Amino acid sequence: MTISRSELEQLATLARLQLPTTSCDELSQQLTNIIDFFDQLNAVDTATVEPMAHPLDMVQRLREDVVTESDQRDKLQRSTTFTKDGLYLVPKVIE
Amino acid sequence: MSWEAVIGLEVHVQLATNSKIFSGSATAYGAPPNTQASLIDLGSPGVLPVLNRQAVLMAVRFGLAIDAVINQRSVFARKNYFYPDLPKGYQISQYEIPIVGAGHLQINDADGNAREIRITRAHLEEDAGKSIHDEREASSGIDLNRAGTPLLEVVTEPDMRSAGEAVAVLRKLHSLVRYLDVCDGNMQEGSFRCDANVSIRRQGAEAYGTRAEIKNLNSFRFIEKAINFEIERQSEVLESGGSVVQETRLYDAARDETRPMRSKEEANDYRYFPDPDLLPVVIDDATIADIRAALPELPDAKMQRLQSSLGLSAYDAQVLTSNKATAYYFEALAAQLPGHEKLAANWVLGELTAMLNKHDLDEEHSRVSPAQLAGLLQRIVDQTISGKIAKDVFEAMWDGEGNADEIIAAKGLQQITDTSALEGVIDEVVEGNPKQLEQYRQGKQQLLGYFVGQVMKATAGKANPAEVNRLLKIRLDASP
The missing domain is CATH 1.10.10.410 (Arc Repressor Mutant, subunit A)
Structure with a gap:
């Protein structure tokens, strides 16, 4: 299976990555190699193997439903200058 | 030939926990921006989510109430997308193995016949933050207080055939989550939100048409209007020879129309994978048995009981049990008036409901308690006053003039029995x-x-x- 130029661009968009136009062919080839490797894995018969969700054979610990965090806004917002009236500011997004 | 609508729903039920699903931040509504957003909620590097037990128990509680399969081992997954109110770049959700599997709900269709609606699944996930857009500002503001609030997303099969049926399903779900005490049901505050998938097909056709997903539905009335608008829009498109595009549309209540959302024009590709920060969630048999044993009487069972053991009409029983506050008020009142349950029902559905509507309150916030109203109705039963005079006494009680006997005595309202x-x-x-x-x-x-x-x-x-x-x-x- 070959990763086409347009598929590469779609992936880059989803990942919010800007691709250097000069190396697109090289990246396509590298990704194609990775996908080919998955094809090898797919060839293994896993019908009787339970899918692994996590490498550790343990179960999730649960916390009690108690509020343990206090308001740290002033401290946390010191790491950015882009705030106003307690809000974090980002480039305009609107629906 | 006419069109048949096919509707499926995705309902986001905000679970009424004190703290967030993966952090110890408070979930209170209306706090100043970002005062309930900790490092975990901000998606700071190096932090780990720790799952809230109560959110898990509430999900199971809901699952048992809709007679669903409970997956005793469920897995959290990352749903990847970029939006400023999602600081991690992914939402922690459940994908392949949700906590609640297939279940069902019963509603009455337009002709009053029982209809079974299949629930596909219900999964736990975290809410995103809120973006605030001010036209005068060059930037958007982000408030992450809501980020990490626990949600149970309930997904139905495309089993509804009209806007009315979709609303009946939503009302049923809304009533259920309140009976179960897993959600406050406040739609204005976004505690109960709904997206509707709508398509149409020729009457009698088997295959589904292309669907549009309508977002931003936050009241039962708007949901009905939005779905009806969408059915109308799609029939016009198809009848004029066009084809429906699969897309996400936003309902605009002010214009009563749906329109495409620009940011969702590209097909979604969320690249789900199991979240390595969270281990599989395992729920043992004993926990499920405990939750089952603690389930309250559910609306359908209550409705049956009010008819069979108190002799109420199907209509009265249905209205009295349609929401938890009404049902609990009625039962507290009726318990004090044995043999006069019909009188109690008439007063709850008549005078009390009218007064509550007038003041935009529900039964929980009634100024006249069940015990106080029982005191008044006793005086009708023992013929101290007539039903008509009782209405005046009730108004005086509502206005805080005292209990029934005090008001009857002070105003000299006793019936002339001499x-x-x-x-x-x-x-x-x-x-x-x-x-x-x-x-x-x-x-x-x-x-x-x-x-x-x-x-x-x-x-x-x-x-x-x-x-x-x-x-x-x-x-x-x-x-x-």
Whole structure:
């Protein structure tokens, strides 16, 4: 299976990555190699193997439903200058 | 040939926990921006989510109430997308193995027939933050107080065939989550939100048409209008030879229309994978048994019981159980009026509901408690006052003038039970209306009502109407 130029661009968009136009062919080839490797894995018969969700054979610990965090806004917002009236500011997004 | 609508729903139920699903931040509504957003909620590097036990238990509670499969091992997954109110770049959700599997709900269709609606699944996930857009500002503001609030996303099969049915399903779900105490149900605050997938097909066709997903539906009325608009829009597109595009559309209540969302034009590709920060969630049999044992009586069962053991009509029972606050008020009231449950039902559905609607309150916030209302209805039962006078007393109670007995005493509203006093009034009324008396005796029997009215008027409503009737008949029919 070959990763086409347009598929590469779609992936880059989803990942919010800007691709250097000069190396697109090289990246396509590298990704194609990775996908080919998955094809090898797919060839293994896993019908009787339970899918692994996590490498550790343990179960999730649960916390009690108690509020343990206090308001740290002033401290946390010191790491950015882009705030106003307690809000974090980002480039305009609107629906 | 006409079109048939096919509707499926995705409902986001905000779980009523104290803290967030993966952090110890508070979930209170309306706090100043970002004062309930910790490092975990901000998606700071190096932090780990720790799952809230209560959110898990609430999800199971809901699952048991819809008779669903509970997956005793479920897995959290990352749903990847970029939006400023999602600081991690992914939402922690469940994908392949949700905590709640297939279940079902029952509704009544437009003709009153029971219809079963299949629930596909319900999964736990975290909410995103909120983006605030001010037209005068060059930037958007982000408030992450809501980020990490626990949600249970309930997904139905495309089993509904009209906007009305979709609303019936939503009302049923809304009622259920409140009965179960897993959600406050506040739609204005976004605690119960809905997306609808709508498509149409030729009546009788098997294959589904292309669907549009409508977002931003935050009231039952808007949901109905938005779905109806969408059905209409799609039929126009198809009838004019076009084809429906699969897309996400936003409902605009001000214009009563749906329109495509620009940011969702590209097909979604969320690249789900199991979240390595969270281990599989395992729920043992004992926990499920405990939750099952603690389930409250659910609306359908309650409705049956009110009919079978209290003798209420199907209609009364249905309305009384349609929401938890009404049902609990009625039951507290009826418990104090054994044998007079119908009277209790009439008052809850009549005077009380009217008063609550007038003040935009629900039964939980009624100014007259079930015990106080029971005190008033006792006085109707023992004939101290008539039902009509009771309405005045009820208004006075609502206005805080005291309990029923105090108001009856202070205003002198006791019924005139003294027969001789009543006979005196009757004599005056009969003698004061010789013309009507003459007509009555000539056979115009319906004038009895006129005389009863006059006596009630003369006694300021304090006479017992049945007694007035009886005594008047004797007086009028006596030979002149």
